[in-house]
Amino acid sequence: MNTNVWKVDKYVDNLENNPQVVDAANFLRENELVALPTETVYGLGGNAESDEAVAKIFAAKGRPGDNPLIIHIAERQQLNRFVTEVPPSAAKLMDAFWPGPLTIIFKKKEGALSEKATAGLETVAVRMPDHPVALALLKTCGLPIAAPSANSSGKPSPTKAEHVLDDLNGKIAGVLDGGATGVGVESTVIDCTGTLPVILRPGGVTKEQLEEVIGKVWEDAALKDQSARPKSPGMKYTHYAPNAPLFMVSGTREFLQTLVEEKRGEGLRVGVLTTEENESFYEAELVLACGRRAEIETVAASLYDTLRSFNQGKVDIIFSEIFPNEGVGHAIMNRLEKAAGHKLISE
Structure with a gap:
């Protein structure tokens, strides 16, 4: 299959009539x-x-x-097609965070969506993306669009069109290239179908931000207990992993460097995932800065691109610094833990 690449400037007006967007929408209507x-x-x-x-x-x-x-979806009224009700907590969250990086789980109407899309569950996860190209495409095609991350399962999620092509070129009809993404980690997923809202996946909207709008929210046990059964899209299997084994390191820079030297002494090519503040400290075959620790949002925005860059460096093993497990850092650590298969070396 030939994979089209449509470059679209997200800043231009009237994107819904953009020829590339219209072309892509036509493919979606044809079930491509x-x-x-x-x-x-x-x-x-x-x-x-x-x-x-x-x-x-x-x-x-x-x-x-x-x-x-x-x-x-592009508009709230689309929910009426496949959701049985909108709980008050969900309505408040939509008011505050849609469009944006928040996915809300609702009870679904039977027969309104493909059972394959919901994996046969009685619920459905929905979000309204905050990107002009995505919204234009959704409005133009007029369909609810199922959209997991556009990568091979288990690999780092794509934040650039070229990442998509690295994994899926020849397998899909096309890519709308709207430039690099902003947040860099997937949406937060919150289940609003029960008595109390529950975070199933941390992401671009923090727990603290959610609680400012609806009060106390809980976190799914599967976020801390690997043996618990995850309920959220994208969290059931190992994800985000580069080709080389990745280890998180809890300790000083000096401790991490000793680990590097040990593996180099064994003849291995070693990579280090760090931030701009510490980039010059480490000596290894490939040292990559993933944003600035002082501005944790930049780490989130760069995380997947950095993980993919280790593949080009052909390293044998990767050591990563860890980050504060709060705010956006909670989402960063969640993704790093998945990418490392929960392998942590402590000083």
Whole structure:
């Protein structure tokens, strides 16, 4: 399959009539797959009402079929098509954070969406992306679009169109290239179907921000207990991993450098994931700065691009600094833990 690449300037007016956006929307209506930029990562979009389209998403990504997908919409009234009710807590969160990096789980209407998209669950995860190209595409095609991250399952999520092509070129109809994404980690997922809202996946909206709007929220046990059963899209299997094994390191810079020297002494090519503040300290085959520790949002924005860059460096092992497990740092550490398979070396 030839994969089209449509470059779209997100700052131009009237994007819904942009020829590239219209072309991409036509492919979605024909149940083909189109990768689209969002404010978090690039998503792999397909018609959420079509078993055929959703099956193509799972096939292109190599994603297990029991892992549900997030449905993307452009307007709130679309919820009426496939959601049974909007709880008060969800309404408040939509007012505060939509469009934006927040996915809300609702009870679904039976038969309104492909059962493959929801993995047969009684609930559906929905979000409204805060990206002009994504919103224009969603409005133009007029469909609810299932869109997991546009990468091969288990690999770092794509924050640039070229990342999508690295994994999916020849497997999908096209990529809408709207430039690099902003937030860099996926949306927060919160379940509003129970008595109390529960965070199932940390992301671009922090726990603190959510609680400012709706009061106390809980966190799913699976975020801390690896044996618990995850309920959120994208959190059931190992994700975000570079090709080389990744180890998180808790300790001083000096301790991390001793680990590097040990592995170099064994003849291995070593990579270090750090930040701009510490980049010049380390000596290794590949030292990559992932944003600035003093501005933790820059770490989130650069994380997946940095993890992918280690693949080009052909390293044998990677050591990563860790980050404060609060605010956006909670989402960063969640992704690093998944990428490292929870491998942590402590001083």
